[in-house]
Amino acid sequence: MSEKVIQGKTLEQWKAEYPLMDKIICTEEAFWTNPKYGKFEDAIKKISLSEADVKDAEERLKRFAPYIAKVFPETQQTNGIIESPIAKIPNMQKKIEEMFNQEILGQLLLKCDSHLAISGSIKARGGIYEVLKHAEDLAIEKGMLTVEDDYSILDSDKFREFFAKYSIAVGSTGNLGLSIGIMSAQLGFKVFVHMSADAKQWKKNLLRSKGVTVVEYESDYSKAVEEGRKQAEADPNMYFVDDENSTNLFLGYAVAAYRLKNQLEEKNVVVDEEHPLFAYLPCGVGGGPGGVAFGLKLIFKDNVHCFFAEPTHSPCMIIGLMTDMHDKVCVQDFGIDNITAADGLAVGRASGFVGKTLQELMSGSYTAKDEKLYVLLSTLIESENIYLEPSALAGIPGPIDLFKTEAGQKYIENNNLKDKMKNASHIAWATGGSMVPKDVMEAYYKKGCELLED
Incomplete structure (x- = not known):
């Protein structure tokens, strides 16, 4: 039987060229640092998007704020701006230091996009933004709305x-x-939402209760996207939100960084050359974490270090970036099943748009086992009384890996960060969880506790 060839190379050739590939294929945890990572000022020149694009998105969200405050009463306190708190989590930091026998220099923070209003996840940024932009474009085009109106x-x-x-x-x-x-x-x-096999039943039920047509598939995320795209191509009045390639989604997420800057200032968290910031971003196809990373780099430039976090069974971004193949390869090509409890991250093929845009801005990427996500989920509940869904915990092990792995230590050294780490701030981006039904969350918690006992 002839050996399988992926993009012109055998599996053995891939492993020889990228030593980390063996670990990744065996679904073991891996921590990868990006050899292409460079200075912000050099990298940004190669990117077509700019700060002006993010500011434009921010202004659009402000225009819609009166409407959002009116129809979603839970946003009235923030005057229709959909934003989440940032929390210091010292008890969790202590717990994971003990759990993994590794000190984390600096402080650990949690960005609670798990508690964003309206849809309870980071997608309340990009997803909602793209819908609002489309609505505005249609209404302005038909002469029903001007940007000076009260929305x-x-x-x-x-x-x-x-x-x-x-x-x-x-x-x-x-x-x-x-x-x-x-x-x-x-x-x-x-609205038509094409859902992959790993989508949770409660999410489908909630959508149907809002009058949304949910179309279900036996296969994974890529199939759901493909079918959604096909449906939209056949209908001139249908707009397709393209999670793989959308600059609008990306810019909606990027706005988060500008708001984070103010939140850090309010908490007296300094970010400068002597006080580095590390962000650990759970990653599926890449739009959400990619947009946030882009915004963070625009603001903090070389003083922020961004890492993608993925499940060991869905490591599409780490493979795409490491091999420089981006969306030309998928995890299934390498015999990885793309089945994970971290449903929001169950993506087999990374966004080529995001990977190529950020290939010199991302510090690296790492993977975490599902079992670890459950254990961290129950530990966070016990230590900080914060409830997240499994995928949202992927950011938490980032600082441990940074200090514990050889690659992480080398990254610190190569970027002249060794003497600065005691002043560092580490942000784990919590991407979802507040809308998880109580019984489902209890099952997650129980599973985490059981795994801890084993």
Whole structure:
């Protein structure tokens, strides 16, 4: 039997060229640092998006704030701005230091996108933003709206009837579908969410309760996206939210970094050359974490170090970046099954757009086992009383890996960070969890406790 060839190379050739590949293929945990990582000022010259694009997205979200405050009462406290708190988690830091027998120099923080209003995950940023931009484009084009208007007028039968002539489609593992579905249905659009096999049942139920059409597939995320795209191509009045290639999604996520800057200042968290910032970003296809990383680099430049975090069974971004193949390869090519409890991260093929955009800005990528995510989930509940879904815990082991692995130590050394680490801040980006039904969360917690006892 002839040996399988992937993009012109045998498996053995891939392993010989990239020594970490063996670990990744065996679904063992891996920590990879990016040899292409470079100075911000050099990298940004090669990227077509700029700070002006992010500012434009931020202004659009401000225009929609009166409407959002009106139709989603939970956002009234923040005047219609969808934002999440950042929390210091010293008890959790102590717990994981003991658990993994590794000191973390600096402080550990949690960015609670798990508790974003409306859809309870990071997707409430990019997903909702893209729907709002599409709605604005349509209404302005038809002369129904100007940017000077008070956008709360969108909450009317006139606008709902107008948007009802149009449809929106998306392919999702769960959270993006929730954000797109809830927002689109609220505006009056017809919505179709194409869900992969790993999407949780409660997410499908919630969408259907909002009047969203959920289309289910036996296969993974890529199939759901492909079918959603096909459906939209056949209907001129249907807009497809392309999680793999959308600059609008990406910019919606990037806005988070500008707001984070203010939150860090309020908490007296300094970020400068002597006080480095590390961000650990759970990664599926890459749009959410990629957008956030892009925003963080625009603001903090070389003083922030961003790492993607993936499940060991869905390491599409680490493979794409490491091999420079991006979306030309998928985890299944290497015999990895793409089956993980971290449903939001169950993606087999990374976004080529995100990988190529950030290939000189990302510090690296690492993987974590599902069992570890469950153990961290129950530990976070016990130590800080914060409830997250499994995928949202992927950011937590990042600082441990940074200090514990040889690659991490080398990264610290090569970037002249050794003397600065005691002043570092480590942000684990918590991407989802507040909308998980109580019984489902209890099952997660129980599983984590059982694994801890083993």
